[in-house]
Amino acid sequence: MLSLYSLVALASLLTFAIAFLLIYLRIERGGRAPTLRPLTGIASLRAVADQAIEEGQALHLALGSGSLSDLTAAETAMGLVVLDSIAEQANRTGQSAIVTTADPVSQLLAADQLRQQQAGRGENPLTGARFVAPQPAAYGAGTRGMMQRERLGVSVLVGHFGEEYLFLAEERPGGSLPIHQPELAATAQVETLPLVYLTAKRPVLGEEIFALGAYLTRWPSHLAGVVLQDLGRIIVIVAIVVGIVLRAAGAF
Amino acid sequence: MQPPADSTREQGGGSGPLLATVVAVSIGILVLLDMATDLPFLNALGALLVEYGLIIAAFALLLGLLNVLSVHSRKVRLREEGWPYSTILIVTTVILVMLGLLTGPSGGAIAWALNNVLLPLQAAFFSLLAFFLVSIAYRALRVTSFESLLLVGSAALVILGATPIGALLGPFFLNLREGLLAIPAMAGARGLLLGIALGTIITGLRLIFDGRRYFR
Numbered sequence: 001m002l003s004l005y006s007l008v009a010l011a012s013l014l015t016f017a018i019a020f021l022l023i024y025l026r027i028e029r030g031g032r033a034p035t036l037r038p039l040t041g042i043a044s045l046r047a048v049a050d051q052a053i054e055e056g057q058a059l060h061l062a063l064g065s066g067s068l069s070d071l072t073a074a075e076t077a078m079g080l081v082v083l084d085s086i087a088e089q090a091n092r093t094g095q096s097a098i099v100t101t102a103d104p105v106s107q108l109l110a111a112d113q114l115r116q117q118q119a120g121r122g123e124n125p126l127t128g129a130r131f132v133a134p135q136p137a138a139y140g141a142g143t144r145g146m147m148q149r150e151r152l153g154v155s156v157l158v159g160h161f162g163e164e165y166l167f168l169a170e171e172r173p174g175g176s177l178p179i180h181q182p183e184l185a186a187t188a189q190v191e192t193l194p195l196v197y198l199t200a201k202r203p204v205l206g207e208e209i210f211a212l213g214a215y216l217t218r219w220p221s222h223l224a225g226v227v228l229q230d231l232g233r234i235i236v237i238v239a240i241v242v243g244i245v246l247r248a249a250g251a252f
Numbered sequence: 253m254q255p256p257a258d259s260t261r262e263q264g265g266g267s268g269p270l271l272a273t274v275v276a277v278s279i280g281i282l283v284l285l286d287m288a289t290d291l292p293f294l295n296a297l298g299a300l301l302v303e304y305g306l307i308i309a310a311f312a313l314l315l316g317l318l319n320v321l322s323v324h325s326r327k328v329r330l331r332e333e334g335w336p337y338s339t340i341l342i343v344t345t346v347i348l349v350m351l352g353l354l355t356g357p358s359g360g361a362i363a364w365a366l367n368n369v370l371l372p373l374q375a376a377f378f379s380l381l382a383f384f385l386v387s388i389a390y391r392a393l394r395v396t397s398f399e400s401l402l403l404v405g406s407a408a409l410v411i412l413g414a415t416p417i418g419a420l421l422g423p424f425f426l427n428l429r430e431g432l433l434a435i436p437a438m439a440g441a442r443g444l445l446l447g448i449a450l451g452t453i454i455t456g457l458r459l460i461f462d463g464r465r466y467f468r
Binding site for chain 2: 107138166167188222
């Protein structure tokens with residue numbers, strides 16, 4: 001027997017799933033795709049890859065300390081979507097991309113994406129996609145050391161980041177081993193958002209991280225996700241307003 | 253705006269990717285239903301599938317370790333910058349793995365290394381964050397726009413309310429600090445969290461229904 005909580009959860013999930021499939025199929029079958037409002041950080045991600053190419057340096061993508069097997073999976077998955085896009089762009093110009101992660105499963109997926117992008121170039125995708133360490137502190141320390149020693153000029157940070165974000169984002173402009181501020185940083189971790197806002201050249205804050213795929217790839221499933229995200233937001237706003245009115249009227 | 257005509261990168265080829273997609277989608281839906289319901293059969297099946305996932309993830313950790321060794325042994329071999337650190341990492345890893353194999357994952361030597369080396373190092377490393385935060389706070393507290401003026405003003409009031417000076421000046425700053433944190437800050441955080449929750453749900457659905465690009 002299902003409890004009331006289960007029924008509500010199941011009904012909400014089914015509604016979301018059906019709505020997603022309907023929008024997705026409509027866009028995939030050639031329906032009108034949504035017009036995306038301009039988001040500065042996202043729109044300039046391609047410029048970030050171009051900058052790395054111009055500077056002749058490898059592009060560094062940090063997927064953060066999240067994992068694909070826990071509650072941070074959605075953010076980590078968005079990091080992999082960004083990797084797909086920028087690795088393709090870097091590969092077209094013969095540039096290398098280095099991916100760092102604290103999750104071995106993400107590392108395998110990243111290596112697979114690099115392998116597909118770099119097919120025939122003779123580069124080893126396993127050294128491009130690097131599992132640094134599973135603990136956030138060790139991940140931050142290892143990645144910062146790598147950024148210094150390998151002189152990575154352009155860094156993009158997309159995924160789940162806690163306090164270790166600062167190790168990756170705090171710039172060290174002078175000296176023989178400089179670390180530059182991140183060109184773009186995106187996370188959904190609320191506590192880290194102020195740090196992202198203050199340190200990244202192009203901050204992508206909160207839920208915007210989940211729209212990255214739609215802007216970068218324009219694949220139907222990503223576009224459908226953005227449309228549904230907007231619809232869901234409208235429903236939540238209406239529900240909050242109705243709740244306030246009913247509460248004020250003494251209905252509950 | 254039309255979707256790209258060359259969306260072939262999304263398409264899998266042959267029956268292998270199709271089978272993998274069908275299996276992945278089915279398992280994703282089953283685990284999702286398990287999370288949303290309290291039916292004993294689904295709960296047991298969901299727990300079993302999650303357990304299988306954890307076992308596979310453990311193998312991934314082993315591959316991750318090989319990746320670390322591969323990257324750093326290459327650095328040592330090519331004498332790249334910082335290769336002595338890589339040597340230390342490789343030697344330490346090999347010693348700890350051997351100790352772990354000999355004494356077990358919670359054996360005395362491993363526990364000693366964890367409590368006396370790893371945890372103090374982590375604590376020391378995180379203590380550096382204070383200096384990084386001061387540097388960022390300095391940058392944040394420069395008034396360059398109306399937004400930064402609001403930020404600086406709010407920060408000054410909250411700091412005043414949280415320090416003994418604020419308490420000496422009377423309850424006003426304490427109440428103001430509580431009000432700032434409880435109403436505008438909380439409202440903003442809740443708005444963000446609602447958006448993030450929606451985005452997470454939709455990303456999960458997208459991975460379940462359109463995960464085929466991972467099985468090319």
